[in-house]
Amino acid sequence: MKTGKPSRKEKEYLRHRHEILQTALELFSQRGFHNVSMHEIATASEFAVGTLYKFFSNKEDLYRNLIIDVSNVFHSSLMAALETSGNELEKIKACVDAKIKVFLDNLDYVHLYMAETQGASFNVKAGLDTEIRDRYEKFLKQLACVFENGIKKRLFKKFDPYLLAVALDGISNALLFHHVEYPGAHPFDADLIINIFFHQVYEKEDLRDE
Amino acid sequence: MKTGKPSRKEKEYLRHRHEILQTALELFSQRGFHNVSMHEIATASEFAVGTLYKFFSNKEDLYRNLIIDVSNVFHSSLMAALETSGNELEKIKACVDAKIKVFLDNLDYVHLYMAETQGASFNVKAGLDTEIRDRYEKFLKQLACVFENGIKKRLFKKFDPYLLAVALDGISNALLFHHVEYPGAHPFDADLIINIFFHQVYEKEDLRDE
DNA sequence: TCATTATATGAATTAAAATTCAACATATGA
DNA sequence: TCATATGTTGAATTTTAATTCATATAATGA
Numbered sequence: 001m002k003t004g005k006p007s008r009k010e011k012e013y014l015r016h017r018h019e020i021l022q023t024a025l026e027l028f029s030q031r032g033f034h035n036v037s038m039h040e041i042a043t044a045s046e047f048a049v050g051t052l053y054k055f056f057s058n059k060e061d062l063y064r065n066l067i068i069d070v071s072n073v074f075h076s077s078l079m080a081a082l083e084t085s086g087n088e089l090e091k092i093k094a095c096v097d098a099k100i101k102v103f104l105d106n107l108d109y110v111h112l113y114m115a116e117t118q119g120a121s122f123n124v125k126a127g128l129d130t131e132i133r134d135r136y137e138k139f140l141k142q143l144a145c146v147f148e149n150g151i152k153k154r155l156f157k158k159f160d161p162y163l164l165a166v167a168l169d170g171i172s173n174a175l176l177f178h179h180v181e182y183p184g185a186h187p188f189d190a191d192l193i194i195n196i197f198f199h200q201v202y203e204k205e206d207l208r209d210e
Numbered sequence: 211m212k213t214g215k216p217s218r219k220e221k222e223y224l225r226h227r228h229e230i231l232q233t234a235l236e237l238f239s240q241r242g243f244h245n246v247s248m249h250e251i252a253t254a255s256e257f258a259v260g261t262l263y264k265f266f267s268n269k270e271d272l273y274r275n276l277i278i279d280v281s282n283v284f285h286s287s288l289m290a291a292l293e294t295s296g297n298e299l300e301k302i303k304a305c306v307d308a309k310i311k312v313f314l315d316n317l318d319y320v321h322l323y324m325a326e327t328q329g330a331s332f333n334v335k336a337g338l339d340t341e342i343r344d345r346y347e348k349f350l351k352q353l354a355c356v357f358e359n360g361i362k363k364r365l366f367k368k369f370d371p372y373l374l375a376v377a378l379d380g381i382s383n384a385l386l387f388h389h390v391e392y393p394g395a396h397p398f399d400a401d402l403i404i405n406i407f408f409h410q411v412y413e414k415e416d417l418r419d420e
Numbered sequence: 421t422c423a424t425t426a427t428a429t430g431a432a433t434t435a436a437a438a439t440t441c442a443a444c445a446t447a448t449g450a
Numbered sequence: 451t452c453a454t455a456t457g458t459t460g461a462a463t464t465t466t467a468a469t470t471c472a473t474a475t476a477a478t479g480a
């Protein structure tokens with residue numbers, strides 16, 4: 001981890017690198033890894049193909065760096081939200097809020113983040129996307145801890161905390177993804193997610209079967 | 211729609227076609243569209259490359275046929291479940307049951323179905339995967355109708371029915387997908403989904419903020 | 421049996437992209 | 451100013467995989 005003031009050169013190097021990544025991000029998130037060529041990235045970022053290879057050893061390396069950046073943005077935002085002070089419900093609320101915000105703030109990346117995090121991603125040879133998945137797993141486990149504490153405090157009902165984490169994240173992803181695909185069709189907010197999840201959808205309490 | 215008794219030849223043709231599709235399905239669902247070559251499909255299905263082109267005009271056509279078959283299996287199963295007699299909660303329960311069953315019965319396809327239905331799928335040129343998405347949309351709308359009826363009958367609380375459909379499907383997908391990835395780690399069943407969704411996760415009814 | 425037709429084959433062709441690298445440009449600082 | 455280092459270029463090369471098609475094989479029925 002090199003620290004200290006970066007020289008003008010270094011800053012320029014990083015700026016160029018960042019420009020390439022940014023351009024590639026837009027292309028990849030619109031059309032996917034395999035439908036974007038290095039030449040396209042080069043043209044769009046106003047560098048020559050050869051130059052791209054000065055920054056990244058190959059296409060996959062470029063993509064991986066991209067994904068790691070994207071994942072950093074999402075992951076750090078979600079993890080920070082879980083550190084919020086307050087009780088478990090408040091932490092979880094903060095987390096849903098953060099998720100909605102970071103998704104809406106980074107619409108371009110959402111596709112990519114979802115593709116690598118959910119569903120089957122075959123963009124990069126097996127094992128390379130593992131770090132992203134692992135990190136996502138880590139987040140789910142952290143969220144599960146919050147649920148677990150909530151359960152211990154009798155704040156939440158006794159379900160497998162990890163499954164609750166998966167479920168809550170599943171609702172959030174589904175609604176957010178729907179929103180990304182059909183913006184404005186069915187407006188929703190964090191409260192809706194929290195209400196569906198924590199309060200009951202079912203009206204008749206007395207019909208409960210347990 | 212040609213009807214009547216298929217000749218031996220026709221049956222053989224269809225069997226061959228089916229064998230190719232089945233082999234391709236396994237390969238694609240393991241490694242994705244772009245990481246499986248026609249030669250591999252040929253070798254694995256014990257035909258020659260040229261033969262594949264007698265059945266399908268090109269790789270994309272082969273893939274599309276596959277996806278349509280897969281989608282038929284999932285879609286018809288889910289739609290049928292929604293026709294179950296009973297009240298709205300029972301219909302929805304049947305639907306979750308059907309989803310779990312069809313996922314577990316078709317583990318090989320789940321990846322592909324998810325990839326095309328959820329998340330960003332760039333496998334096939336734009337517009338070609340639309341029919342799958344449209345069909346999935348149709349299912350969600352149907353599910354939303356059930357929610358709507360349930361709301362009218364005061365069985366469910368008043369949320370946007372379409373969002374409820376998205377949310378329920380989101381939970382189911384997330385849990386199922388998790389199960390596919392890490393089988394046995396956190397066992398769950400349809401009841402868990404129904405319980406989380408319809409009954410409350412939150413313990414203290416009196417703390418509700420609405 | 422043999423001519424005709426239908427089917428299957430896989431080496432050869434074509435197409436598309438990734439990657440390389442010798443040549444060029446620009447900045448640095450002696 | 452010039453020698454050196456650093457960064458950039460894009461045509462040429464290499465790689466990879468889709469697609470074709472002349473040839474071979476098998477089935478059909480006269």
